[in-house]
Amino acid sequence: MRSIEHRATVNSAKERISIATFHRPGMNRNLAPIPSLVTPERPAFFERIGVEDYYNGFFSRELQGKSYIDIIRLQNEISK
Secondary structure, eight states: OOOOOOOOOOOTTSOOOOOOOOSSOOTTOEEOOOGGGOOSSSOOSBOOEEHHHHHHHHHHOOOOSSOHHHHTBOOOTTTO
16 A cells, blocks of 8 residues: 655744554553653653543543543643
8 A cells, every 4th residue: 555645844933743642552551651751851741541541531522622632631831
């Protein structure tokens, strides 16, 4: 299969965000940043959440104008 052309718009004034995704993580696992990447200078942006809890919240929520990832975002000074 041929892949579609990848096009990205580069913005030199603002950083680009990438979100890692995983295919079928175990339901008894947690989603969280790697502990060695979280420091007082670079706090986590999202709360640790169980895969099952994430799926339950994602699939049961009503359309509220925000994506589910915004609902689990931590409100610290850096992520505002």
